[in-house]
Amino acid sequence: MKNPFDDFRDHRTREREIPLDSIIQSRDRVMSKIIKGYEKLLEEEVKELVWLVQYNTVIKAYTLAEKAVKEFDYRAEDIEEFCYELDTTDKIPYLITGPAGIYISALCNYTQEGEISLKLNDLKTQINLLGYRLPVGKKVIVEGNLGDFTGIGMEGGELVVDGNAKNYTGAGMKSGRIRVTKNIGLHTGEWMMGGEIFVGGRVRGMGKIVDGKVYEDEKLIYPRNYRQSNVYY
């Protein structure tokens, strides 16, 4: 009787290596390092499962994040992918938007690329604190809405948000430029010490600004037409 599998005798199942394999392997390696760094940050920062945005906690968290992200190389695409991993995966134990935002900011600040483009339109959660301490020479372009404390403590970089941002945008920023194409929340520019905030839509409320400029729909609203803090329009 003829062996029915004879036709497959000379069939070679061995697949050849293509560059895609190594690209995916390297991507997975980087991603696992990024996730590990974030987990380490969470271990240190969220021991009590409560995380308040305070001057000291933010600085401490950023120092830890900085330390973690300096240890490996990554690209803007890795940062974007990490944002989606945070949003959807069960690989990461929990998403706490505060430390997550600080960690993503550290990733942006330490990547070798000058311009970082993040397409975050499909994120279910809004990331807070993105753009923290963005230094000179860095430009972060975000497609999608961001949460509270966007671009706080900026240090000369440029943050473009193609969407909305919530409260305390640009709080404590020293220099640089924030451009939000749609609307912005309350306490805009709270304790801002320099730099510019451009808002394409409406500014819902201003914070106590020390120095710097805020534009609403191309019109300067601070310092020229200063509005009372937290006035609802």
Place this chain on the structure above:
Amino acid sequence: MISEEIIKKIWPRVRKKHLFPEIPIPKVSEGKENVALEMKNKQITINTAFYDKIAHKMDAEEVVEALLDHGISHYTYCPWDFHTHLRLFTEAKRVVKDKERAKRSAGLFMDVVADTYCVKGKKTPLPEFYKQIDKGKVDEVITCLYQRIWGVDLCAKEDEEVVRRLARIPYLDKKQWDKSIQKFARVIKVLLEVEEEENRQEGSQANPMGDHGLDGYTLEEIDQGLRNFANQNVGLKEFKETFEDFKEELKEVGYGMEGGMGRGEGTPLDADLIYYMKLAESYSIPIKKVPMEKRGFLNPHSHSPWEIGRPFQDVDVWTSFGKIMPGITQTWNKIEGSTFGERESIPDCIIIIDSSGSMTNPRKNLSYAVLGAACASDAYLRNDGQVAVYNFSDAPMGGKAILEFTSERAKIYQILCKYFGGGTALNLNELDPLLEASLKPDIFIITDMKITNLGKVIGYLNNIDNRITAVYIGENTYALRFREAMAKKKNISFYNVTKKEDIPKIVLGKIKEYFQGNL
């Protein structure tokens, strides 16, 4: 020139390379000059006009082999089936938010997966083919991607950022396809918008590898795909949306025009109906059969001496010592079996479904009442029973729809999916003609029991001895009252449905007495 001879020569080799897929030998046609390949109902057709454009650059056999590799990889790897196709489309649409762009994204993604699978695992002239063909803007980007992920020079100009992002997607990891297509769509979304704009100005440019329509699937595959899709935790809204997106194509391929689904030309395809149909097909509700008549078989009971003239077949050879002699030979006396001699069958069923305001609107959200009733009707139809439907809200005020006994599934579903809203009252007189139209039909009532004339309903059901399956949605005092009032009746079974998973637990026509009799 591509000829039948070339295909006949190459086909055995290509089939073997792809482990003998069950598809017929490809055909050759004149076709359009900008589309190289078409696949309809598993039949691959290669357009010769397309080849004429690249004849001076590439050998005919290589072109045919490349096209067949591409076409077969779609069949054997991605999308593989219609369900995967729908899944990819839905995920892409989540990102691009537009039907046509989602179809294009899913099509391109399937091309990349199928081609990459082929290049990685088989010897194929696909890279050379992509190097030679004319490409539109998006196709050029995809060729750049191939160049990057296959490690072959395809003379494509790279758009560094886009290609870098696309190259990070694990195309060959099936488990990640849902996520992968989202990433893919996110990157090419802008390119598709630009392409659309250009097409508007310069006329549309077809995908040289053919469009990924529904032509490639058989009606059975489409049916199966929709069933799997409905069961894949997609809500009614999402199913409806996806179904509407494919509605025209489904009509074109003739889905829903044949038996089982809306017969005759012009029957509109109703997404809600299809959703409940496909979901109901996945649940099997058992029906207890009822004794319908005496069996009539004769069983050996006692012995008596054989006499001349009595039939030989009743002779008991063991007690007759092998002899045929009057007085010695013993015959069996037989009597009719009375204990196990009953033939059982399935009666018809009247489905009474509540569609008042307190019930979920089946066209907005998944209605457990409609799904439960649909499962019940399917169970009776599968067992050759017929089903009548009494859909009510405030029946005395006209809020009702009655369907007489039928075995037409589409008609039954149409009445089941009707939603009236408003008050809840039954016009019990209207049930009498239905009860008389069949031989002791079963009654299946599904409601939340918030019926204005519940007392009358209890009285009515108390006076009939048909088997009744009462399913109530959610827990409330009315349901409790109904249960208590009917507790002593042996011909009624109660089930509570609070979630989808409760539906298969319903046993239609289960009667306490019937079980007790058999124990």
